[in-house]
Amino acid sequence: MFSRLARRQLPAVRQLQQARLKRSKAGLNPDAQRVVTQLSVMSAGRKMPKMLKLCNEDYVKHKTIMKAWSVRRKEQIREEEEVLKKQYEGMKEASEDLKRVNERLFELSNRHEYGKRFPLELRVPTEYPARQVWYYDYVRKREE
């Protein structure tokens, strides 16, 4: 009873307050908020990937396929790494050989040369090209 009375008196008070200081409501207006809420409720399930409903046999088959893929992939990576390692070892061995045979040629081959854009010995062999392939802003260093 008392609360109802209080509520009846409330609008006048609120008006007074609004006249002095306009309150800025946070967030959207109620209609827009309702639409947003409904949408978010509706789409919650759709954001999730659909659950695979498999019988036990197919679940085991699925696991087997995934396992075979991962084993194969691991094997491939191991093979690639081995090839790269062999390449590197080959280069290193050739370089050592040169050093043993002819010191001068070895130093020549390792000397930094300005203007030689792709010195072969600078790059470690990789499977893929570098992220930044070309230095467009390259300025040649001035020789003294």
Next chain:
Amino acid sequence: MSSVSKGIWSNFARRSQSLALRNRNLQKALLSPTLPHGPVSLKKRSSKDKYQSPIGMDEIYPLAYQYLESQSEKTYKKIEEIEKQLEEVADSTTKSQLKDRKTQLEVDAEVNNPEIIYNSLFGTNSIDRTQPVYRHYLEKQWKDYGRMLIMQRLETLAVIPDTLATLDPQVDVRLKFPGNNIERWIEPGDILSSNATCRPPSLEVIEFKESKNDLYTVLIVDPDTPDVENDSFSTTLHWGLKNVALSNEDGVIDAKKLVGNPEYEFVSYLPPTPEKNTGNHRIAVWVFRQAEGKKVDEGAVERGSFDIRKFAEENELTAVGAHLWRSVWDRNTENVRKMYGLGRGRIFSRDRN
């Protein structure tokens, strides 16, 4: 329909029969690209009818199976080499190293076999624990849940360090009480009615290493027995078993085994009958593995004021597993006391006189 398996996984000349699926229809389903008998594992007719296998699985599955099978064949070749080495080597340390390596390879060879994956996922109750690969899967499951659970319960209920200092769990201990409508494995820490615990429990000790004839000691103690004179608590020994021979095939300690081997029991079972107003009593089950070839030689041990740490130290016992439940005074306690002739229990109250 022809099987997708063309190699070692369908050859049981040197592999155990327990590595195959027992259910023929299920086995056929796992060895064919499609499901020839429909989804056998689904029970409801309606779910069977509406079930569809994922698109494209029938093409890819044989490839995957054969790839993994060929990997397994390579592993079996390695095992053969190790077997040859084992025959030649005489040194014991090298021999044990080679044996460990062989067990590891035996796991690796079978770990991706779909039939074994099926068995270890959906048929854990009836798998053959003599096979290293099944033990590997059981251990993985146990480490994911059971081991963490028992350690959490032991620590939060302070059984560690109230009974033994600590535990490095190596075996899975399962416990159940016969009859009384609770024919189920007890979860560690459950509060059980004294009626349910009035007969000795049956235990199952699951070893994850190869175990042919290890000896075990089992002690059940209650560290919450009130000790009024010292204004403290003392430990009571409720059950003592010694020199229990268990293996991978048979890890069960039940009434049948105890009747057959009466020498196992050195302290008979005393059911927990907590006195009124003494709160929950923790009843800890400790499983010890005995040192190799060493027998525990204990006569009748005093039940009251039992020192479990001293006992373990004297007999060179290593705790490998534990379990626990809790008991509290209830309306069945008097009956159980009468059954065992224990007399009427004390009733504790706030004021002592």
